[in-house]
Amino acid sequence: MKSFMILxxxxxxxxxxxxxxxxxxxxxxxxxxxKYHSEGVSQFDANKGKTMWQEQHIQKKTGKPVSCAACHTSxxxxxxxxxRTGKLIEAMAASTNPSRFxxxxxxxxxxxxxxxxxxxxxxxxxxxxxxxxxxxxx
Amino acid sequence: xxxxxxxxxxxxxxxISLSMATLAWSDGSEWGENNEHEGxxxxxxxxxxxxxxxKAYKNECSSCHFAYPAGFLPKRSWIKIMTTLDDHFxxxxxxxxxxxxxxxxxxxxxAADQRPNRFSRSIMRSIDSxxxxxxxxxxxxxxxxxxxxxTRMVEGNAKVRSFSNCLACHSGASQxxxxxxxxxxxxxxxxxx
Numbered sequence: 001m002k003s004f005m006i007l008x009x010x011x012x013x014x015x016x017x018x019x020x021x022x023x024x025x026x027x028x029x030x031x032x033x034x035k036y037h038s039e040g041v042s043q044f045d046a047n048k049g050k051t052m053w054q055e056q057h058i059q060k061k062t063g064k065p066v067s068c069a070a071c072h073t074s075x076x077x078x079x080x081x082x083x084r085t086g087k088l089i090e091a092m093a094a095s096t097n098p099s100r101f102x103x104x105x106x107x108x109x110x111x112x113x114x115x116x117x118x119x120x121x122x123x124x125x126x127x128x129x130x131x132x133x134x135x136x137x138x
Numbered sequence: 139x140x141x142x143x144x145x146x147x148x149x150x151x152x153x154i155s156l157s158m159a160t161l162a163w164s165d166g167s168e169w170g171e172n173n174e175h176e177g178x179x180x181x182x183x184x185x186x187x188x189x190x191x192x193k194a195y196k197n198e199c200s201s202c203h204f205a206y207p208a209g210f211l212p213k214r215s216w217i218k219i220m221t222t223l224d225d226h227f228x229x230x231x232x233x234x235x236x237x238x239x240x241x242x243x244x245x246x247x248x249a250a251d252q253r254p255n256r257f258s259r260s261i262m263r264s265i266d267s268x269x270x271x272x273x274x275x276x277x278x279x280x281x282x283x284x285x286x287x288x289t290r291m292v293e294g295n296a297k298v299r300s301f302s303n304c305l306a307c308h309s310g311a312s313q314x315x316x317x318x319x320x321x322x323x324x325x326x327x328x329x330x331x
Contacts, residue, residue, distance in 0.1 A: 061225075061228070062228075084228065085202075085203075085229070086299065087202060087203075105234070109232075109233070109234070112230075112232060113229075113230040113231065113232055114230070116224070116230045116232075117229065117230040
């Protein structure tokens with residue numbers, strides 16, 4: 001009887017922990033989307049994010065065409081690799097790599113770096129929201 | 139009896155200091171680097187370079203590459219690197235102002251011109267004071283120590299790719315250990331120079 005009670009407390013604790021983690025992930029994305037809303041965006045579109053993912057842009061410094069997909073791969077459920085350094089890049093899709101979406105500061109940091117590297121400018125709140133929705137949809 | 143013990147102690151200390159002097163004697167190549175006795179005896183007690191012990195630096199920098207010990211470049215190099223993070227060897231590695239500040243403070247306090255460790259001192263001796271090296275691999279001391287390693291073992295080796303990939307061959311690199319004895323080049327079982 002006692003061991004049954006310990007076990008059930010344990011199960012409750014674990015499920016609570018799991019739900020908290022999942023919730024935290026969604027929360028971060030919702031929070032960011034809310035922020036972009038407050039910056040004047042009315043609607044986000046995962047399909048738009050998917051199209052932008054493939055868009056080729058000429059990098060000023062190298063004169064070469066680059067895209068998000070060039071390093072992250074077009075199938076965001078797969079591991080990518082940096083076209084120049086070869087660094088392995090974990091999947092972007094929320095379904096395969098939910099841990100990417102728990103830290104708003106980290107998300108904004110990489111948006112800033114990678115938008116500038118790939119597009120030569122920072123992404124707008126609209127574009128960031130579309131990308132986030134695209135990652136969530138896969 | 140008491141005097142005998144005194145003489146004994148004096149003799150013992152005499153022997154110890156003589157043996158230390160012999161060690162120091164053999165300590166002299168191009169940049170005052172100790173080659174033969176590296177990683178042996180009491181010298182081992184001092185790490186060649188102090189290991190990275192700053193969490194923010196380790197987290198931020200090693201999300202892309204090996205977190206190089208601060209003691210491999212002088213202060214002026216780290217200042218330049220930290221002020222040009224938007225073009226970090228062709229990559230954008232910008233940090234928010236607060237994180238950048240903390241990391242820069244750590245790097246400057248532990249830079250090669252601030253540390254007594256032997257690799258730090260050797261690197262400092264090897265670089266021209268009018269230059270600001272940005273790549274550890276381009277410092278004369280680094281090049282000297284790696285001069286005998288053929289390209290096929292590094293650039294031509296898929297498991298290494300670049301001299302900047304310290305961990306590929308120096309398995310203790312994260313602990314600040316770069317001793318020659320522990321070098322293992324992937325794909326080459328024995329490496330003797």
